[in-house]
Every structure is written in structure tokens, then in C-alpha cells.
Amino acid sequence: MENIKAIYQSNFKExxxxxxxxxxxxxxIFAMSQEPNHTTWVITKHEHVKEMLKSKSFIKDQRKLFSNNQSHEKQDNGEINIFQNMMLDVDPPDHTRLRKLVQPYFNPKTIKELKPRIIEIADELLDQASEKQGPVDLIDEFAFPLPIIVISELLGIPSEDRNKFRKWSNTIVAASDEFEPDFMEDVQAFTNYLTDLFERRRKSPENDFISSLLQAEEDGEQLNRDELYSMVVLLIIAGHETTVNLIANTMYALFEHPDQLEKLKxxxxxxxxxxxxGLRYYSPVDFTTARWxxxxxxxxxxxxxxxxxxxxxxxxANRDEEKFEAPDTFDITRKPNPHVAFGYGIHxxxxxxxxxxxxEIALRKLMERFPNISMVENQTSSPWRPVFLLRGLEGLKVTIV
Incomplete structure (x- = not known):
């Protein structure tokens, strides 16, 4: 519906x-848009969302339904497709196989071992931020670099290349709404970069995730070429984009609710x-990706x-009054908190x-290092990025001294 599109282009996020x-x-169960042979539905209640996400009747791989994969027409003009067979967009058994391949790197025990390094990175970033004069953008100085450094080190991406992914991922995420003019250029740059990186790792494997994925590809059945590219792209984007939003959105909510900020301090x-x-109140992911x-x-x-x-x-779903008491109240002591910010079911x-x-490390370090941290008022009349799938801030100017 055109009126829904108009809402999104104006002030829908606010x-x-x-x-x-x-x-x-x-x-x-809202019909957001209706075409002659196609309807787009939005499901809004907590229990309905969980039911839909768990149901085998709603599938991720649209190739099972459509002979012409229209959603990828603008991307399928190159030999390598970094979106083909992405784990996020396939069903079992492919999803099961791909998830099993990467699960060991993301289980709680493995992640817990990263804690000392994440603390170290957070301290280094806050040291750098404290040296700047005047207000700083908390996203540029902290919320963005923290997760991109972590996922880059996990994957084995050289430190000097990390900032390239910000532009590439922003372009790709924005394409959930419409294709930007530089979309294909950024996709090609991303693909070329990964091709060069993969070649270097094949010649000289290291103790990182990309080297492990390359070995899995060479073993044959576990991973094909397009799955390799898609997996790395997914982990780079999902591994930092949503965490940036989590950190920044939670801090923004704390600034909006001074009593809760004081409680945390x-x-x-x-x-x-x-x-x-923070995950519940300003969910970093507004909508799930498509199912059919x-x-x-x-x-x-x-x-x-x-x-x-x-x-x-x-x-x-995370503001459903049937599931949460006072759902529009931001309460950092809320228990239980059965939000679905990370989705539900096999995905x-x-x-x-x-x-x-x-x-958790980001918030704790900010409170410990800068107990008088405050948000710069009147930063922008429209703080939220106009991206359909995600909820993230354009910027977050703060005073830290």
C-alpha cells in the first residue's frame, strides 16, 4: 500500500x-500491501509471532515457490552471488547443515573465552574517546568499532580493512527497502575483497574462522562456493550491525529515562x-527477514x-501488553523478560x-569509566535511520567528561 510506504518515508520509526x-x-495479522496475486502480511502479537517463526508452513527459500527468483534479479549478473544460499534464507536440510558448521564458533563456552579480549577492546576504544575534545558520537567512537573489531578478529579480517565493511554493510542493509544507486558497486567491491582474502587464506591458512570455512569448502559436501561467500557476508553484517544498534539503542533508552540510567550507574x-x-524496548531488528x-x-x-x-x-511482539506488564515502560530490572529480539525457532x-x-561489557565499561555521561540534547529531529528491517540511530552525541 502506498500509504504505508509514505509513512515509512516520513516519521514511521518515531x-x-x-x-x-x-x-x-x-x-x-495485517495486510501491509496487496497486489493482484500477492499479499504481504505483518504479524504483530507475541504468541502469533512465535507460532509463525516456529511453523514449517512458512518457508525461507522462495525458490521452492517461484521459478523466477525475482528478488535477486538485480544481484544475479555476476558469476559469484554473495547472497545465494545464505543461511538466513534457506530451510532444512541446508539450514541445518550450514548452522551446524558455524555453531562451534558461537556456542556460549566459546564466546565466554572472548570476554577478556572484548574488555580489552572496550577499554582501548574508551581511552581514545576520552582524548577527544567536546562531545563525541558514541556510535562512531564505540558502538560501531567494538563489534566490528570482535567479529573481524574472529573471522581473521586484517585490522586495516575493518572500516570498509561499514559502507558495504550499510548499503546492503538499506537494500531491504530499495536498491541504492551504488548497491551493485558495493556488492562487487565486497565480493572482490573476499575473493582476494580467500585466496590468501588458501595459500596461508591461519587460526581463524575463514580458514576453517575454506577447509570445509575443500572437503566437498559441507560448503559450496556461494555458501562460503554468503556465510562470511552474513557473519560480518549480522555480527556487527545489530550489535551496534543494541548498544546505541539501549544507551538512548537510558538517556530517555534518567531514573533508569541512575539506577544502572x-x-x-x-x-x-x-x-x-534494551533488546525488548528498542529491538535492534524491527522485522524478521522474509518468509513465504x-x-x-x-x-x-x-x-x-x-x-x-x-x-x-x-x-x-516485544511491546505486547498480553505478554509484558507495562510494555511501554523501560525497566532495567524487568524479570522475566521473554522478548523475541533474537527471533525464535530454528532461525x-x-x-x-x-x-x-x-x-553487557559495553554498558558496564561506559558506566564505570564515565559515570557522568550524558546525551547532547536536540541532536536531530529524526534520530532513527530510515531502514525498514532494523532500528538503529543515525548518531548518538554524548558528553563523557
Whole structure:
């Protein structure tokens, strides 16, 4: 519907939560757009979202439904497709195989071993930020570099190349709304970079994740070429983009609620529950990526046709008054907190333990190092990036002295 598109292009991110409240009460399975042979649905209630994400009737691989893979038409003009067979967009058994391949790198035990290094990186970044004169952008100086350094070191990406991924990932994430003019140029640059990096690692393997993936590819059945590229692209983007939002959004919510910020300063042991509340209150991922109905079906009173696109609003589910007491209240002591910010079912976010750890360390270090940290007022009339799938800030200027 054109009116929905217009809302997104104006101030939808600022006013979305009352809209979700209205949908949950009046039209929880919402037909966001309707074409002659296709409807896009948005699911907004917590229990419905969980049911949809767990259901085998909603599939990720649209090639099972459409002979012409239209959503990738603009990308399929090169020999290597970095989006082909991405773990995020396939169903079992391919999803099971790919997830099993990377799971050892993201299990809680492995992630816990990264804690000393993450603390070290956080301290180094805050040392650098403290040397700057005047207000600093917390995203540029801290929330962005922290997770990109961590995932780069895990993958084995040279330190001098990390900042290249910010532009590339921003372009790719923005393409969830519409293709930017430089989309293909950035995709090609990303592909060329990975091709060169893979060649270097094949010649000289190191003790990193990319070297392990290359070995899996050479072993034959576990990983093919396009899956290799897609896996690394997914881990780079998902491994930092959403964590940037988690850290910055949670700090923004704390600044909006001074009583909660003061509570956290007084007791930094609350960082774990503060991060969970940040995940719920300003969910870093607003919508799940696309799923399609494999057959005609009835879903809570709505007829969903084969091939209809279905999205779950994690942001809406996390403010559902039927699941959360005072859902629009930001409470860093909230327990229990059964949010679905990391999704649900077999596609539950693989990087959740890492994101949680990075978020907790980030908040604790900020409170310890800069107990008088405050947000610069009137930074912008529209703080949120106009990206459909994600909720992230354009910037976050703070005073740290």
C-alpha cells in the first residue's frame, strides 16, 4: 500500500509503537500491501509471532515457490552471488547443515573465552574517546568499532580493512527497502575483497574462522562456493550491525529515562537485565527477514495464500501488553523478560551469546569509566535511520567528561 510506504518515508520509526498497539488490538495479522496475486502480511502479537517463526508452513527459500527468483534479479549478473544460499534464507536440510558448521564458533563456552579480549577492546576504544575534545558520537567512537573489531578478529579480517565493511554493510542493509544507486558497486567491491582474502587464506591458512570455512569448502559436501561467500557476508553484517544498534539503542533508552540510567550507574550488576530490556524496548531488528507461505492456509482468521510474503514484527511482539506488564515502560530490572529480539525457532540468532556479552561489557565499561555521561540534547529531529528491517540511530552525541 502506498500509504504505508509514505509513512515509512516520513516519521514511521518515531511513531511506530502506537501504530503497533493499534494493530495488535484491531488487526494483528495485517495486510501491509496487496497486489493482484500477492499479499504481504505483518504479524504483530507475541504468541502469533512465535507460532509463525516456529511453523514449517512458512518457508525461507522462495525458490521452492517461484521459478523466477525475482528478488535477486538485480544481484544475479555476476558469476559469484554473495547472497545465494545464505543461511538466513534457506530451510532444512541446508539450514541445518550450514548452522551446524558455524555453531562451534558461537556456542556460549566459546564466546565466554572472548570476554577478556572484548574488555580489552572496550577499554582501548574508551581511552581514545576520552582524548577527544567536546562531545563525541558514541556510535562512531564505540558502538560501531567494538563489534566490528570482535567479529573481524574472529573471522581473521586484517585490522586495516575493518572500516570498509561499514559502507558495504550499510548499503546492503538499506537494500531491504530499495536498491541504492551504488548497491551493485558495493556488492562487487565486497565480493572482490573476499575473493582476494580467500585466496590468501588458501595459500596461508591461519587460526581463524575463514580458514576453517575454506577447509570445509575443500572437503566437498559441507560448503559450496556461494555458501562460503554468503556465510562470511552474513557473519560480518549480522555480527556487527545489530550489535551496534543494541548498544546505541539501549544507551538512548537510558538517556530517555534518567531514573533508569541512575539506577544502572549505582549498580552495574544490572547490566545483564538492562541489555535484555534494551533488546525488548528498542529491538535492534524491527522485522524478521522474509518468509513465504508454502500453501494456502488459515492463520488466526486470515486466509494466507501460497506464495504470500509474511513478516513478523519483533518490535511489536516485544511491546505486547498480553505478554509484558507495562510494555511501554523501560525497566532495567524487568524479570522475566521473554522478548523475541533474537527471533525464535530454528532461525534463532546464532550470534545472540556474543551480542549479549558485547552489550553487557559495553554498558558496564561506559558506566564505570564515565559515570557522568550524558546525551547532547536536540541532536536531530529524526534520530532513527530510515531502514525498514532494523532500528538503529543515525548518531548518538554524548558528553563523557
Amino acid at each position: 511513531n511506530v509503537y502506537p501504530f503497533y498497539t493499534h494493530l495488535r488490538a484491531n488487526d494483528p 549505582t549498580d552495574t550488576k544490572l547490566t545483564a537485565t538492562a541489555i535484555e530490556e 507461505s508454502e500453501d494456502d492456509m488459515e492463520f488466526h482468521g486470515k486466509t494466507i495464500k501460497r506464495g504470500d510474503l509474511v513478516l513478523a514484527s519483533l518490535a511489536s 534463532f540468532c546464532l550470534g545472540a551469546p556474543l551480542a549479549r556479552l558485547e552489550g
